[in-house]
Amino acid sequence: MFEDGCPVRRASLSASELPPASTGPRSDWATLKRLLPYFWHYRWRVALALLCLVAAKLANLGVPLLLKELVDSLGVTPGDARALLVLPAGLLVAYAALRLSGALFTELRELVFAKATHGAARQIALEVFQHLHALSLRFHLERQTGGMTRDIERGTRALQSLVSFSLYTILPTAIELGLALLLLGRQFDLGFVWITLAALAVYVVYTISVTEWRTQFRRQMNELDAQAHTRAVDALLNYETVKYFNNEAFEAARYDQGLDAYRRAQLKSQTSLSLLNVGQQAIIATSLLAMLWRATTGVIEGRFSLGDLVMINALLIQLYIPLNFLGVLYREIKQSLTDLDRMFTLMAREREIADAPGAPDVALSGPTVRFEGVAFAYDPARPILHDVSFEIPAGQTVAVVGASGAGKSTLARLLYRFYDVSPDNGGRITVDGQDIRQVTQDSLRRSIGIVPQDTVLFNDTIAYNIAYGRPGATRAEVEAAARAAHIHDFIVAQPKGYDTVVGERGLKLSGGEKQRVAIARTLLKNPPILIFDEATSALDSANERAIQTELRSASVGKTTLVIAHRLSTVVDAYEILVMEAGRVVERGSHPQLLALGERYARMWQLQNAGSAPAGHIAQENDTHGHQMA
Structure with missing residues (x-):
């Protein structure tokens, strides 16, 4: 989460x-x-x-x-x-x-x-x-x-x-x-x-x-x-x-x-x-x-x-x-x-991820994100990523697709520095040429916004949960973000409006409603780097199309990483990476990958032929997999 x-x-x-x-x-x-x-x-x-x-x-x-x-x-x-x-x-x-x-x-x-x-x-x-x-x-x-x-x-x-x-x-x-x-x-x-x-x-x-x-x-x-x-x-x-x-x-x-x-x-x-x-x-x-x-x-x-x-x-x-x-x-x-x-x-429990002594804040001018030969394992006995290298140019969108357990969500966790790439394994992640291990975590995370696959909300009001993206935001800004996430009409229809309490972990809301609150929260934060981890997986088709339009608008001029199973949501990406067993096995634009006629083309054919149900979204198992291992 x-x-x-x-x-x-x-x-x-x-x-x-x-x-x-x-x-x-x-x-x-x-x-x-x-x-x-x-x-x-x-x-x-x-x-x-x-x-x-x-x-x-x-x-x-x-x-x-x-x-x-x-x-x-x-x-x-x-x-x-x-x-x-x-x-x-x-x-x-x-x-x-x-x-x-x-x-x-x-x-x-x-x-x-x-x-x-x-x-x-x-x-x-x-x-x-x-x-x-x-x-x-x-x-x-x-x-x-x-x-x-x-x-x-x-x-x-x-x-x-x-x-x-x-x-x-x-x-x-x-x-x-x-x-x-x-x-x-x-x-x-x-x-x-x-x-x-x-x-x-x-x-x-x-x-x-x-x-x-x-x-x-x-x-x-x-x-x-x-x-x-x-x-x-x-x-x-x-x-x-x-x-x-x-x-x-x-x-x-x-x-x-x-x-x-x-x-x-x-x-x-x-x-x-x-x-x-x-x-x-x-x-x-x-x-x-x-x-x-x-x-x-x-x-x-x-x-x-x-x-x-x-x-x-x-x-x-x-x-x-x-x-x-x-x-x-x-x-x-x-x-x-x-x-x-x-x-x-x-x-006294030691911090596994700590700032380097005297680490500066990250300095952003684009930014461009690079994964350079990244190898990673939650457990040494079970490697997750193998020599993964790619670049997200400033202001562009790169999508990562693949089967569950391929290591897609692990990329987001590493970019957030929830875990660090071990120097023994080699590789590094940079933002505008700066190794993220050498800058402060606080400044790095301030520059990144994410819509997670599994949204968990605080047991507080809807307004509080949206404003959590940028504490101190005005009510007008909160409502503008809610409108962009297509949840404003639902909120004002509630007896208490934006003061409606969502319950423990947001259980009073449906999966789609929670996901739209998470989208509004990230839109309100408005960072230069965006991560969409199955950002519309819990939405119906009509709302998904509307919100995809908003997300594309929000991504303009921002460096964006999209993690997806539904290929129709990433066809406009600057580059699409196909991952399998922790490796990038194909890369290119949507037309280029279709022309290859390999894994991506087969996935596209299966989804368009209806072999994969339209509403079905496989769940990412990176976290659970490394725990079980």
């Missing part, structure tokens, strides 16, 4: 700056390192958010201290004026102020850092989108759309989850833990510190060990989820084919197989999660028991006040509540890193 392209803005990190694709998952540190440049742009916001974080934790740490003072202040002599007015009232106000300050700094931190998080997510999503469009046609023919879109969706969401869990939970907990240990060690004794550190060490080791073990189940869940999603999307995209062959039950059973495998992986994951949670609770409970026993003993022995016991208890609650979720957080962070790695691996 061919679609007219339009230039896109380069992101801050170009594809050439991406690291080479790895053969396996990156380490977590490598993934984090890959992520850091996106936040460097927001470094001042990150610094301010960290200051707010420290301020919030200091406020939280002050709460237990004030609580201790409040409890100890209640021990004044009954009747003392300070009992009601001075100590408790002031401490209560300070207690409330600290609580409010903690919440205020926390919200301020999230507000300050929100722009960095969403900005980085937007930048990464944009780069993935641009990089996918920069990858070769080979990649897009082999991709699984459902699984790929799921990877991108999870990767973008993983960025926000990673920031939320690390900056908003893990880092605050670590800062608060350090401050709390410092306070316990200075105000009481090191026994509390050692108990806390020992419990923390056991807790972290246990959590990481079990989480690493159960990561395999999470990864398996992701793979099975993507697989089931891919099957569902594929079946829905091919809705008509499913209906044609009564395979609704087959597709449902196939989808259910994927869901059942996903369910079994979910059960394994949940079982391992329960084991993780029970072990964590046991470690926390043991630690709390040891700490409170030591504090209670100190109160009984008179070493600690009742306020000290309350303060220690409040500190433990503040520490262990977030620590209680460390397993979940670690798991989610690991999962977020895994999801990011999958997306970064997609971004």
